[in-house]
Amino acid sequence: MKLLLRISYDGGAYHGFQYQTNAPTVQEVLTSAISAVMGFPCSVTGCSRTDAGVHAVGFCASVEPADPVSRGDSWCPIPTKRIPAAINSALPSDVAVTGALECTDNFHPRYSVLWKEYGYLIHDGEYPDPFTRKYAYCLRRRLTADAIRLMNEAAGKLIGRHDFAAFMASGSSVSDTTRNLMRLEAERLDERKVVVYARADGFLYNMVRILVGTLLDVASGKKTPDDASEILKHRNRNLAGSTAPAHGLCLYRVNYGAEIDFDK
Amino acid sequence: MKLLLRISYDGGAYHGFQYQTNAPTVQEVLTSAISAVMGFPCSVTGCSRTDAGVHAVGFCASVEPADPVSRGDSWCPIPTKRIPAAINSALPSDVAVTGALECTDNFHPRYSVLWKEYGYLIHDGEYPDPFTRKYAYCLRRRLTADAIRLMNEAAGKLIGRHDFAAFMASGSSVSDTTRNLMRLEAERLDERKVVVYARADGFLYNMVRILVGTLLDVASGKKTPDDASEILKHRNRNLAGSTAPAHGLCLYRVNYGAEIDFDK
Numbered sequence: 001m002k003l004l005l006r007i008s009y010d011g012g013a014y015h016g017f018q019y020q021t022n023a024p025t026v027q028e029v030l031t032s033a034i035s036a037v038m039g040f041p042c043s044v045t046g047c048s049r050t051d052a053g054v055h056a057v058g059f060c061a062s063v064e065p066a067d068p069v070s071r072g073d074s075w076c077p078i079p080t081k082r083i084p085a086a087i088n089s090a091l092p093s094d095v096a097v098t099g100a101l102e103c104t105d106n107f108h109p110r111y112s113v114l115w116k117e118y119g120y121l122i123h124d125g126e127y128p129d130p131f132t133r134k135y136a137y138c139l140r141r142r143l144t145a146d147a148i149r150l151m152n153e154a155a156g157k158l159i160g161r162h163d164f165a166a167f168m169a170s171g172s173s174v175s176d177t178t179r180n181l182m183r184l185e186a187e188r189l190d191e192r193k194v195v196v197y198a199r200a201d202g203f204l205y206n207m208v209r210i211l212v213g214t215l216l217d218v219a220s221g222k223k224t225p226d227d228a229s230e231i232l233k234h235r236n237r238n239l240a241g242s243t244a245p246a247h248g249l250c251l252y253r254v255n256y257g258a259e260i261d262f263d264k
Numbered sequence: 265m266k267l268l269l270r271i272s273y274d275g276g277a278y279h280g281f282q283y284q285t286n287a288p289t290v291q292e293v294l295t296s297a298i299s300a301v302m303g304f305p306c307s308v309t310g311c312s313r314t315d316a317g318v319h320a321v322g323f324c325a326s327v328e329p330a331d332p333v334s335r336g337d338s339w340c341p342i343p344t345k346r347i348p349a350a351i352n353s354a355l356p357s358d359v360a361v362t363g364a365l366e367c368t369d370n371f372h373p374r375y376s377v378l379w380k381e382y383g384y385l386i387h388d389g390e391y392p393d394p395f396t397r398k399y400a401y402c403l404r405r406r407l408t409a410d411a412i413r414l415m416n417e418a419a420g421k422l423i424g425r426h427d428f429a430a431f432m433a434s435g436s437s438v439s440d441t442t443r444n445l446m447r448l449e450a451e452r453l454d455e456r457k458v459v460v461y462a463r464a465d466g467f468l469y470n471m472v473r474i475l476v477g478t479l480l481d482v483a484s485g486k487k488t489p490d491d492a493s494e495i496l497k498h499r500n501r502n503l504a505g506s507t508a509p510a511h512g513l514c515l516y517r518v519n520y521g522a523e524i525d526f527d528k
Contacts, residue, residue, distance in 0.1 A: 008393065010394040094397070096391050128357065
């Protein structure tokens with residue numbers, strides 16, 4: 001038996017989810033909180049690395065004893081429904097567990113993913129906003145209804161199963177750069193905020209942020225919606241837009257199919 | 265001529281608005297940003313002190329040269345509509361000017377106030393939320409529809425012109441503790457958030473936070489709505505609820521009458 005947790009975190013203070021020897025990570029604080037609460041060393045595996053500064057409201061991570069064989073299948077000393085509150089009592093306030101359920105040993109939080117959905121938040125009000133400054137990219141210009149329509153026209157040309165090599169930052173060792181982008185959509189949330197949703201079976205390094213940077217070039221008229229198809233075709237990172245800042249990005253939801261349902 | 269500014273700030277890093285010799289304040293960063301942008305020393309007067317850690321989205325402050333006589337009436341070197349952007353360029357990201365207009369020399373940001381409205385944000389979701397942790401009081405229990413109805417029943421007994429001595433923290437030198445409380449109302453914002461609005465011609469020291477603490481005692485059944493009238497009558501701080509934490513409180517709006525309209 002493994003535990004699967006749903007986790008929210010403000011990524012501002014962390015160098016991403018995945019453990020690093022020389023910088024604070026969400027995996028590190030989570031592993032030590034869970035081990036403290038369980039009373040023995042546990043190991044935590046995330047659904048994604050997430051970049052430094054990126055946030056999450058629907059991150060998923062599995063938990064098992066660091067030494068699973070000696071602990072046996074009923075290793076967890078806490079009833080599943082009480083696990084979020086127990087772990088939250090040991091976590092800093094920028095990380096919170098918001099759901100827990102049991103899953104089988106062959107479940108893997110990364111390999112079992114059907115799709116993940118990110119949201120990229122853009123603040124386009126006339127003035128900067130102290131309250132969203134850490135969670136939204138402050139554009140300092142207005143996204144008109146026309147601009148959002150153009151962004152969605154370009155997005156339509158990127159949706160589908162394609163080679164997204166042009167939308168991958170250098171420094172990645174991935175060989176297969178084909179992904180199925182199921183949703184890419186800009187939507188106005190309120191007078192001052194626009195969100196870009198991006199859903200795929202997997203994402204390349206910095207892919208959402210480069211997609212957003214490219215859509216913002218279309219919004220400003222620097223690129224046309226047709227350029228989006230050309231960028232895809234040429235597989236050239238230099239043709240795509242710049243990488244939008246990390247702090248606007250948030251992992252919204254991970255879908256593992258109907259059996260894994262935290263809200264059930 | 266004076267300038268009147270509308271200001272938003274995340275109060276988390278400040279010991280309130282008003283200047284203090286030994287702690288960072290909003291007035292201090294605002295005065296130095298404005299003086300830098302204008303090119304000569306300016307003096308800034310706020311509509312309120314606000315407690316340490318309290319936020320604002322509609323704070324108002326007037327600006328004039330520190331030496332008004334020698335500067336004359338057309339002292340401001342920047343067109344009024346460009347003032348917010350100019351000052352924002354010199355401010356830290358947790359303070360932003362969101363409006364500017366001209367007013368007469370006899371206007372005073374504190375004495376000319378008709379009413380001020382605060383909002384107190386309560387997070388009552390099942391789990392803590394990393395994204396609102398600095399802007400909402402995390403209650404760690406649910407406010408049911410019945411509880412909110414009771415809060416509003418108690419609030420109804422406090423609305424009006426009363427002696428609010430029971431709702432003033434000690435340490436204040438105010439002699440007249442009568443205020444006209446025009447609105448006190450709890451309203452559910454979304455699944456996880458409730459806001460308490462408080463509007464009055466003026467507020468005593470910690471008054472909104474003690475009002476909220478008292479309403480929360482009514483919500484939990486520790487007090488009844490009728491107790492609210494008794495607390496008022498006895499003018500005894502010890503009968504009222506505890507002081508709700510500062511970080512849930514935000515100054516929403518200051519009303520100076522129809523002539524002063526930032527959104528015109």
